[in-house]
Amino acid sequence: MQYELTSAMITGDSQIDTEHAEWVKLLNELNQLVLDKASDDEVIDKISQLIDHMQLHFAHEEEIFDRLNSPFAEGDKAAHRGLLDRVDVLCERVFDEGLTQELRQEIVSNLGHWFVTHVCKFDIKIRDAVRDETIAA
């Protein structure tokens, strides 16, 4: 399965949309490595790229939510912290169990499912806030 950024996920903020597109690209690359049963080094390298991207993106997005004075800012931040905590648990499991094929699949589906659900629930609120800001200007 290929992940994609659907029109329902476009916020209208070009930086956020570009970063979301990069997230989807990295996720699909990780998924392909898992399907290809790539080496542990390749999979871990891609997971690291995705985590780095995620952390940078969260920082940018939280600034935007704060600037827009969005009532969803705190919920968005809490959800970001929740994912980073879940990533920590998954990384501990890699350490304990090794990077089994089951765990690889679980990591991809966790990151993919979280991303799609989160963008549709929280990040999309940026679109409404940007539109309201434009109307008020």
Ligand SMILES: [Fe+2]
């Ligand atoms: Fe977010």
Ligand SMILES: [Fe+2]
């Ligand atoms: Fe986001």
